Amino acid sequence: MFRRLMTVVAFGSVFAAGMALPDAGRASVPAPVLTRITTDAGHHPSRSGFASPKLGIRHVFMIIIENESFASTYRKNPNHYLGRKLQRQGTLLTNYYATGHVSLDNYVSMLSGQAPNVDTQADCRIYIDFQPRPAPLDKDGQAVGRGCVYPRNVKTVADQLRKKHISWGGYMDDMGNDLTREPSRCGEPAASFGSGMPDGTQSADAGDQYAARHNPFVYFHSLIDTGACHRHVVPLTHLRYDLRSPYRTPHFTFITPNLCNDGHDKPCKGKDAAGKKTGGLASVDHFLKLWVPRIKRSPAYQKNGLLIIAADESDNGDTASCCGEQAGPGSPRPGIRGMGGGRIGALVMGRCIKPGTRDKRKYNHYSLLRSLEDIYGVRHGGSDHKGHLGFAGAKGLRPFGPDLFRACPRRGRA
Numbered sequence: 001m002f003r004r005l006m007t008v009v010a011f012g013s014v015f016a017a018g019m020a021l022p023d024a025g026r027a028s029v030p031a032p033v034l035t036r037i038t039t040d041a042g043h044h045p046s047r048s049g050f051a052s053p054k055l056g057i058r059h060v061f062m063i064i065i066e067n068e069s070f071a072s073t074y075r076k077n078p079n080h081y082l083g084r085k086l087q088r089q090g091t092l093l094t095n096y097y098a099t100g101h102v103s104l105d106n107y108v109s110m111l112s113g114q115a116p117n118v119d120t121q122a123d124c125r126i127y128i129d130f131q132p133r134p135a136p137l138d139k140d141g142q143a144v145g146r147g148c149v150y151p152r153n154v155k156t157v158a159d160q161l162r163k164k165h166i167s168w169g170g171y172m173d174d175m176g177n178d179l180t181r182e183p184s185r186c187g188e189p190a191a192s193f194g195s196g197m198p199d200g201t202q203s204a205d206a207g208d209q210y211a212a213r214h215n216p217f218v219y220f221h222s223l224i225d226t227g228a229c230h231r232h233v234v235p236l237t238h239l240r241y242d243l244r245s246p247y248r249t250p251h252f253t254f255i256t257p258n259l260c261n262d263g264h265d266k267p268c269k270g271k272d273a274a275g276k277k278t279g280g281l282a283s284v285d286h287f288l289k290l291w292v293p294r295i296k297r298s299p300a301y302q303k304n305g306l307l308i309i310a311a312d313e314s315d316n317g318d319t320a321s322c323c324g325e326q327a328g329p330g331s332p333r334p335g336i337r338g339m340g341g342g343r344i345g346a347l348v349m350g351r352c353i354k355p356g357t358r359d360k361r362k363y364n365h366y367s368l369l370r371s372l373e374d375i376y377g378v379r380h381g382g383s384d385h386k387g388h389l390g391f392a393g394a395k396g397l398r399p400f401g402p403d404l405f406r407a408c409p410r411r412g413r414a
Contacts, residue, residue, distance in 0.1 A: 055405055057351050057375050059246070059300040061253045061307045063291070064110075064214065065284050066103070066264040069314045070094065070345035072281070079285040082347075086292065086309070090349030091357045091404055097322045097364040098313040098341025099391075100334040104148075106312040106341055107216035109365040112156045113383070113390020117146045117330025123213045124148035127189050128196045129221075141383030141390045142328040152221045155389060157369060158232070159222050160378045161252055169242070169250035170217050170233035173258035174270075177208035186229040188218040204269040209258035214312075217254075240294060249300035252372070261287035296349075306350040306375075308368070314342025322362040323397055340364070352405035359404050366391045371400040 074092060077083030099109040104123045105116035114120075119128065130147030135154055138144055143154050161168045176184025181200050189212040190197035201212045212218055215233065223229040236255065242248045260268035266279030274286035288309070295301050314320075319333075321340025327333060335341050346363070349355075369392040379386060384393030391397070 055352055055375065055408060056304050057306050057405075058303075059249060059251055059253070059305040060372065060375060061255065061295050061301065061305065063255045063257070063288070063307070063309045064107070064262070065257060065309070065311055066214075066259075066262040067313055067315060068263060068281065068311050068344065069318055070096075070343045072315070073311065074345050074347075077281055079281050081285040081289050082281070082309075083285075086288065086347060086349070088356045090307075090347050090355060091353050091359050093346040093348065093359050093361075093363055093404075095322065095360055095362040096310065096344055096346040096367075097320060097325075097362070098311065098344050099321070099325060099365045100341045101313055101316070101319065101336050103312050104213040104216075104219070105334070106365055107214060108150075108219060109391070110369055111158070111216040112150070112154060112220065113141065113366055113369050113388070113392040114150065114154065115142055115326070115328025115330065115391060116334045117143075117328065119146050119148050119330075120219075121331055121334075121336055123202070124219070125199055125202055126196060127199045127212075130154075137383075138329060139383075140326070140328075141393060142330075144329045146330050148219055149224070150220050150222075152225060154220065155222055155381075156217075156220050157252070157372055157376075157378075157389065158217065158228065159220075160373065160381075160387070160389070161376060162228060164376065164378065166252070166376055167250040168232060168252040168254075170215065170229075170254045170256070171236045171239045172210060172215050172233060172256050173236040173261055174208050174210040175215070175233075175235045177210065178205060181205070181208055182210060182212060184235060185231075186218060186224065186233050187212055187215050188224065188229070204259045204265060206270045209260050209265070209268065209270045211259050211264075214256045214259075214262065239291075243294060243298035243300070246298075246300040246303060249298060252376070255291070257284075257287050301350060304351050306348065306353070308346060308348050310346035310368070311344035312341075314344050318342030321364070323364050323367060324394065325364060325366070326391065326394070328391070348400075348404060352408040354407040361398060361403055363398065363400070366394065366397055367399055370397055374399050 100116035105120040108114050128148050130150045131145050133151040135143035135151045158168050175187040189199040189201050217229050217233045259265045260272045260283050263284040268277045268279040272283035272286045273290045319335035319338025370388050373387050382388040382393050
């Protein structure tokens with residue numbers, strides 16, 4: 001069940017169902033929709049809600065790819081673009097760890113700070129509501145219970161940004177290509193969310209390689225019930241248009257390639273960004289060669305952007321953890337066979353980042369969430385009452401800091 005997965009920067013009794021593994025694909029170009037990138041209140045994003053002007057980071061782009069170890073991705077990768085070229089353009093976090101196995105629980109951790117439970121560890125092949133509703137929260141902000149679609153009282157970083165009138169967007173490769181599998185907005189599997197129906201996106205089709213389990217936004221009623229997921233989570237083809245203006249580009253952009261482009265499938269049922277069916281890290285390179293230059297040429301990135309590329313989890317034999325990672329109430333071992341999702345590494349480029357460098361400090365997906373909350377100036381609520389959700393609020397957890405952001409322009413030149 002441990003498959004290869006990565007990001008640029010994500011199970012219990014349902015295993016018995018014996019359903020196929022997740023898939024991915026490519027979407028046709030829809031008409032641009034501008035309302036998604038404004039706040040839910042209909043306002044343009046506030047510029048007053050961000051962290052210290054010393055950083056000045058206002059646009060964060062994340063690309064998540066699939067199931068590869070640090071060694072496979074950054075040491076032994078025969079593909080030149082990610083294996084060599086991009087590393088010269090940013091800082092490589094050599095001790096960045098996933099928080100669980102297999103896929104979905106990692107995506108949930110990045111977005112909400114929730115630890116794996118037996119259903120998210122199984123990739124939620126049956127798309128069921130978390131029980132009980134509302135969920136009791138323990139002292140660490142962890143939902144006590146099990147299931148897939150979290151109740152409205154379990155919040156995400158998207159909820160935090162919406163509250164501060166900061167724009168966000170999810171861009172899903174191939175979402176909506178086949179409307180019998182998933183809609184073209186939000187992308188929840190089956191006809192109704194939390195309905196207990198099988199997830200029909202668990203494996204790829206030739207024309208639709210989208211996988212709902214790599215789209216964390218469809219697992220939170222706080223986003224689905226309010227319509228925020230429908231407004232803000234769109235096919236990846238929208239991103240090229242949105243990148244043309246910093247006012248159309250969300251301040252937080254979460255990008256999920258399809259099951260071929262993220263390296264999950266090898267070979268692929270459909271084609272990757274280069275029109276090939278190779279899969280694995282070769283297809284990851286094809287995707288990044290297409291999208292990273294588009295992002296880096298965008299006005300939003302060039303002015304004050306940050307790009308993070310990371311994997312959701314390591315390979316099946318690596319259950320290493322870091323940073324004092326704890327088990328939540330839903331599963332005694334976040335990595336099923338161990339306490340973590342393994343060493344995956346992450347690559348960070350953009351504002352305040354010194355190219356061609358390495359950072360040996362230890363981070364994980366909870367560190368990433370905490371860093372996002374700090375960058376966007378979220379200072380209230382959360383499990384620590386300082387703005388950090390779930391295990392992102394764990395005592396002593398290290399966010400990205402001066403060790404990484406060491407190339408910021410001097411004040412007055414930002």
